[in-house]
Amino acid sequence: xxxxxxxxxxxxxxxxxxxxxxxxxxxxxxxxxxxxxxxxxxxxxxxxxxxxxxxxxxxxxxxxxxxxxxxxxxxxxxxxxxxxxxxxxxxxxxxxxxxxxxxxxxxxxxxxxxxxxxxxxxxxxxxxxxxxxxxxxxxxxxxxxxxxxxxxxxxxxxxxxxxxxxxxxxxxxxxxxxxxxxxxxxxxxxxxxxxxxxxxxxxxxxxxxxxxxxxxxxxxxxxxxx
Amino acid sequence: xxxxxxxxxxxxxxxxxxxxxxxxxxxxxxxxxxxxxxxxxxxxxxxxxxxxxxxxxxxxxxxxxxxxxxxxxxxxxxxxxxxxxxxxxxxxxxxxxxxxxxxxxxxxxxxxxxxxxxxxxxxxxxxxxxxx
Numbered sequence: 001x002x003x004x005x006x007x008x009x010x011x012x013x014x015x016x017x018x019x020x021x022x023x024x025x026x027x028x029x030x031x032x033x034x035x036x037x038x039x040x041x042x043x044x045x046x047x048x049x050x051x052x053x054x055x056x057x058x059x060x061x062x063x064x065x066x067x068x069x070x071x072x073x074x075x076x077x078x079x080x081x082x083x084x085x086x087x088x089x090x091x092x093x094x095x096x097x098x099x100x101x102x103x104x105x106x107x108x109x110x111x112x113x114x115x116x117x118x119x120x121x122x123x124x125x126x127x128x129x130x131x132x133x134x135x136x137x138x139x140x141x142x143x144x145x146x147x148x149x150x151x152x153x154x155x156x157x158x159x160x161x162x163x164x165x166x167x168x169x170x171x172x173x174x175x176x177x178x179x180x181x182x183x184x185x186x187x188x189x190x191x192x193x194x195x196x197x198x199x200x201x202x203x204x205x206x207x208x209x210x211x212x213x214x215x216x217x218x219x220x221x222x223x224x225x226x
Numbered sequence: 227x228x229x230x231x232x233x234x235x236x237x238x239x240x241x242x243x244x245x246x247x248x249x250x251x252x253x254x255x256x257x258x259x260x261x262x263x264x265x266x267x268x269x270x271x272x273x274x275x276x277x278x279x280x281x282x283x284x285x286x287x288x289x290x291x292x293x294x295x296x297x298x299x300x301x302x303x304x305x306x307x308x309x310x311x312x313x314x315x316x317x318x319x320x321x322x323x324x325x326x327x328x329x330x331x332x333x334x335x336x337x338x339x340x341x342x343x344x345x346x347x348x349x350x351x352x353x354x355x356x357x358x
Contacts, residue, residue, distance in 0.1 A: 002342060002344070003322065004322075005318055005320065005322055116320070121341065121342060122333065122339060122340060122341065122342035122351070123339055125333065125334075125342070126333070126334055126339070129333075129334050130334075140330070141325040141329075141330045141333065141334075142318055142322070142324065142325060143317065143318035143320070143322030143323055143324050143325055144322055144323055144325060144342075144344055144349075145321065145322040145323060145344050146343065146344040
């Protein structure tokens with residue numbers, strides 16, 4: 001089985017959402033449920049450049065059949081949307097499933113739709129690429145890797161979904177930097193002082209942010225403290 | 227068995243070593259196909275030493291300026307290549323082997339198909355079959 005990444009020009013629901021007046025950073029299709037006829041119930045994570053109120057967002061989305069709008073708890077730039085859309089508004093997703101490819105991620109950003117999917121083999125890759133090029137004009141393959149397992153299908157990555165928006169940007173930056181520098185490895189490849197220095201923050205600020213990250217992870221796993 | 231190794235850079239040592247060490251068997255024929263941007267394979271061949279270290283016969287061919295994927299597929303057809311190998315020079319943020327324009331053109335070409343294997347340092351297209 002091959003895991004592939006490719007990009008095409010923005011299309012469908014992502015294209016509509018990028019057209020609104022408020023600057024959108026990214027749009028990810030988290031899940032999709034079929035509705036009878038030619039409709040599909042889409043669940044989206046939409047990240048904006050800056051904070052936007054739910055009322056303002058509803059105004060902006062007046063042309064879209066929005067079923068639910070929920071603002072992320074911590075990162076107020078992120079909204080989770082449930083929208084009723086035409087199947088053609090999720091055409092990449094439809095094409096992937098029609099050709100029996102497994103969609104993992106569909107993200108609109110930087111004027112492109114970036115897609116990660118799994119295909120059986122080379123011939124299947126060609127079949128999928130052909131279907132997408134026929135519908136969308138062109139496709140740019142970005143990367144590939146070989147895999148034995150099917151991986152998380154679209155919407156199946158519950159941890160990622162649960163965490164999106166629950167950590168602040170500072171907390172995410174600390175967590176990612178610490179992870180990338182090997183702070184969580186045994187033995188540790190870097191000291192807390194070195195991470196603090198890399199991020200240009202004090203050792204105590206680093207500790208506080210990392211503890212908050214751990215607290216948020218625990219809250220997700222075990223629920224709120226009694 | 228005949229193998230084509232596409233050389234995009236003289237720094238492709240690790241790719242060539244992986245292909246010769248774990249894909250190609252001793253005694254097989256290897257065609258190094260260098261892109262026009264690669265001036266000379268001397269240093270690469272000297273370092274890898276395909277005949278001494280891997281026991282393979284090899285020849286070097288340049289792809290002409292202005293080549294396209296059809297040129298490459300014609301070459302593969304002419305030599306009835308069983309494999310085409312392409313070095314992985316970069317990876318995406320998620321660790322996947324980055325696919326450049328040439329690799330995409332080969333992968334999506336109508337007249338060539340087979341098995342697609344992604345190694346540590348090389349993409350290997352094998353069991354090749356050619357269309358019209």
